[in-house]
Amino acid sequence: MRSRLHGFLAPLFPAEDDGWLTILRVGLGLQVTAYTLSARADWHELYSSSGQGLINRELSEAFLDVQSPLAPRLGWLVSIGKHVCLSEQAVLWLAWACLLGAGILTVLGCFSRLSAVVAWFLHLSAVKSEQFLSYGMDNFTTIGLFYLMLSPLPDKYSFDGILRGKASKRGSLLGFYRRILQIHLCFIYFFSGIAKCTGAEWWNGTAMWQIFTSPPFNLVSPNVVASSAYLLPLLGIGICLLEIGYPVFIWPKITRKIWLSCIVGMHLIVALTMGLYLFSFIMIVLNSAGFAPIPDSAKVKDIFGRAFS
Amino acid sequence: MSSRHFVVAVTNANTLLPASWSPALSFVDRITATALGEQGSTANPVAQAVAAYTYCAGVETGYGFFAPRPSTVRKLVFEIEYSDGRVQYELPHVGDAATGLRLSLLFDSLVRIPYPDLRKTMLKMMAFSVWREHRDATTIRAVFGLVQLPTIAEFKRGKKESYSVLYAYDFTFAPSGATNP
Numbered sequence: 001m002r003s004r005l006h007g008f009l010a011p012l013f014p015a016e017d018d019g020w021l022t023i024l025r026v027g028l029g030l031q032v033t034a035y036t037l038s039a040r041a042d043w044h045e046l047y048s049s050s051g052q053g054l055i056n057r058e059l060s061e062a063f064l065d066v067q068s069p070l071a072p073r074l075g076w077l078v079s080i081g082k083h084v085c086l087s088e089q090a091v092l093w094l095a096w097a098c099l100l101g102a103g104i105l106t107v108l109g110c111f112s113r114l115s116a117v118v119a120w121f122l123h124l125s126a127v128k129s130e131q132f133l134s135y136g137m138d139n140f141t142t143i144g145l146f147y148l149m150l151s152p153l154p155d156k157y158s159f160d161g162i163l164r165g166k167a168s169k170r171g172s173l174l175g176f177y178r179r180i181l182q183i184h185l186c187f188i189y190f191f192s193g194i195a196k197c198t199g200a201e202w203w204n205g206t207a208m209w210q211i212f213t214s215p216p217f218n219l220v221s222p223n224v225v226a227s228s229a230y231l232l233p234l235l236g237i238g239i240c241l242l243e244i245g246y247p248v249f250i251w252p253k254i255t256r257k258i259w260l261s262c263i264v265g266m267h268l269i270v271a272l273t274m275g276l277y278l279f280s281f282i283m284i285v286l287n288s289a290g291f292a293p294i295p296d297s298a299k300v301k302d303i304f305g306r307a308f309s
Numbered sequence: 310m311s312s313r314h315f316v317v318a319v320t321n322a323n324t325l326l327p328a329s330w331s332p333a334l335s336f337v338d339r340i341t342a343t344a345l346g347e348q349g350s351t352a353n354p355v356a357q358a359v360a361a362y363t364y365c366a367g368v369e370t371g372y373g374f375f376a377p378r379p380s381t382v383r384k385l386v387f388e389i390e391y392s393d394g395r396v397q398y399e400l401p402h403v404g405d406a407a408t409g410l411r412l413s414l415l416f417d418s419l420v421r422i423p424y425p426d427l428r429k430t431m432l433k434m435m436a437f438s439v440w441r442e443h444r445d446a447t448t449i450r451a452v453f454g455l456v457q458l459p460t461i462a463e464f465k466r467g468k469k470e471s472y473s474v475l476y477a478y479d480f481t482f483a484p485s486g487a488t489n490p
Contacts, residue, residue, distance in 0.1 A: 041404025045438070055415065055434050068369075070361035128364065132418040132431075133411040136374055142367025192372040198324035199377030209461045210379040216410050222464060229461050278407065 016175035018155040019294030021148075022109075024181075025116070025155060027285030028144045029106030032119045034278060035141065036100040039126075046130050047074055047092050057129050064128050072121055074129040095122055106148075109158020116153060120145035137279035143184065144286055151177045182290045186247035189263075193243025202240055205232030217274040242266060250291055260291050324377045382456040383416035384472065385432075387439045390448040397443070401435055419453065420475070429478055436480045452477045 039046070049058045061075045074095060081091035099122040105115035123145060127138040152173050154160035201207035209232055211217060212225045225232075242262055249255040264284050271280035326334075345359055363369040389397040403409050422428045432451040440449050453476045459468040 035407075038405050038407035042408040045403065046408070055431055059431070059434070068357065068360035068364045070357060071364035124365065124367075132415050133408075135411065135414050136372075139367045139370060142365075146366045188372045192374055192376060195371075195373035195376035198326050200325050201378045202376075203325075206460070207375060207379055210458065211375055213458055213464075214379060214382045215456070216413055226461055226464055232461075275406070275410070 012176055012179050013172040014175035014179065015171040016178050017171070017294055017296070018152075018174050019157075020178050020289045020292070021151055021153070021155040021174065022157040023292065023294075024144065024148055024151070024285065024289035025109060025112065025153070025158065026107055027281075027289065028116075028119070028141070028148055029103050029108075031141055031144070031278065031282050031285065032103030032106065032123055033100060034281070035123070036096060036103055038278070040096065043096050044089065044092060046133070047126070048088060049078075055130065055132055060130050060132055061128075064131060071128050072125040074125045077125065095126070098122055099126065109154055109160055112154040112158050112160050113149065116145065116149040120149050135279075137276070137282055140279070140282045140286060144282060144289075147177060147181055178290065181286065182250075185286060185290050186250065189243040189246035193240050193246070196236075197240045197244065202236040203233065205229065205234075205236050208232040208236045212273065217276070219275050220273050239266065256291060257293070260287060263287055380417055382458060383413070383420065383475075384454055384456050385412075385416060385435070386452045386454075387436060388450040388452060389439065389443050389446045390450070391445060392447050399439055399443075401439070416453070428476070432476070432478055433480050436478075437482060440480075440482045447481065449480045449482070450477060451480065 047057050049056055057074065061073050064071055064073060074092065077095055078088050078091050081088070081094075086094070098118060102115045102119035102122065105111055106119055120142070123138075124142050127134045127142065152170050156162070196202045196207070199207065201210065209225060209229075212220055213222045242259070246259065246263065249259040264287060267280040267283045267287075271277050345363070360369070385401055387399045387401070389399060391397075401412055403412065419428055419431060422431070432453065436449045436451045440446060443449075452474055454472050454474040457471045457473065459470060
């Protein structure tokens with residue numbers, strides 16, 4: 001019975017190197033840093049409640065309260081700030097600075113666990129405090145940060161791992177976390193693909209036309225899109241097949257590289273033609289961490305050794 | 310969660326799936342909603358714990374991006390009227406392109422809100438942020454509408470996008486001591 005259970009669970013705990021964790025950590029750190037810097041100009045406008053905000057943060061948080069009173073939000077920090085005589089504005093800018101700091105520390109792998117937890121909490125709080133303005137990119141960043149803070153940090157390429165010798169060596173646990181991320185990605189693409197397949201617009205190219213010409217995604221001239229109209233149905237069907245086929249073709253070694261390249265290519269096209277840079281970046285990071293072939297650490301050391309010798 | 314959102318999206322939209330599938334989809338929807346604790350009272354601690362976990366893990370929503378079809382484009386225009394009869398038009402503006410992208414999501418949210426008073430309040434908040442830069446304006450009219458994009462065949466024939474108004478509200482703000490609505 002025990003051996004059967006062991007056999008059943010074994011695929012969930014493959015022995016893995018921590019290279020994938022390095023990709024996830026650096027990628028998410030860059031994502032959080034870029035998100036924070038891009039939100040700087042509107043930070044106060046977005047999150048203030050007293051006469052400055054675009055949509056009152058308190059209104060958004062009241063909505064959140066109905067959905068989940070336990071979900072993190074900036075209002076909690078503002079309330080704590082009041083107790084220590086900090087104004088709302090000061091708390092908001094402090095949260096912004098801490099989020100930026102956590103992003104940079106995550107990239108470096110310095111205080112890896114703490115910086116990942118702080119980045120997750122502050123990013124989630126910010127996103128949920130203006131949930132009327134949040135979209136898929138925010139959810140995927142939260143998903144990535146949630147996995148990152150629970151993963152066996154630090155990895156051996158992090159500051160903690162190199163200078164403090166704290167790198168995690170639990171291969172099967174590393175494999176388990178990567179496996180969960182891989183399964184989650186399969187769910188994401190499968191349901192995204194199957195939902196698209198039920199819309200007639202994805203089969204005749206209309207969806208691609210609408211996406212490319214709808215503001216604010218209309219970076220490409222509609223004349224250019226119209227001149228290649230014959231390609232649109234192929235593109236739409238291709239995306240549906242790519243997404244539905246993801247849970248099948250991403251696993252075998254023979255098709256993994258092809259499928260991963262196509263998915264990364266799709267996200268690069270999304271970034272360049274629709275301006276969804278952060279969304280595309282987080283998807284590429286999650287896919288790379290989940291399925292990119294990780295070079296043997298000895299090989300990496302060899303390459304670095306030769307480069308510096 | 311992803312299956313629930315897929316079922317909801319497909320049930321509520323006009324899709325290629327035959328109408329005879331609707332009862333089965335609704336049944337699946339009820340099962341997944343029960344499993345996620347969404348059927349009972351929101352005060353139920355189990356429902357609250359499930360909701361908190363889904364929010365913390367970033368899995369409270371599904372993954373149907375632009376599915377089953379891309380959403381309709383909406384537009385918000387502010388018509389700023391002055392006491393001397395001048396009228397100026399302005400679009401909601403933000404400091405960074407990344408936030409500008411989010412405005413389109415806000416417009417989607419506005420349409421989905423089932424309470425007209427709440428929708429009006431949200432539009433008033435945005436009108437207020439415009440009024441702060443035009444404090445001598447007498448009235449700010451928020452005109453929220455649909456952008457009807459031409460099909461590819463219509464575009465080739467030279468047809469341009471057109472607009473239709475969904476809601477329009479007039480707002481006036483006191484010149485001094487005004488705070489966000």
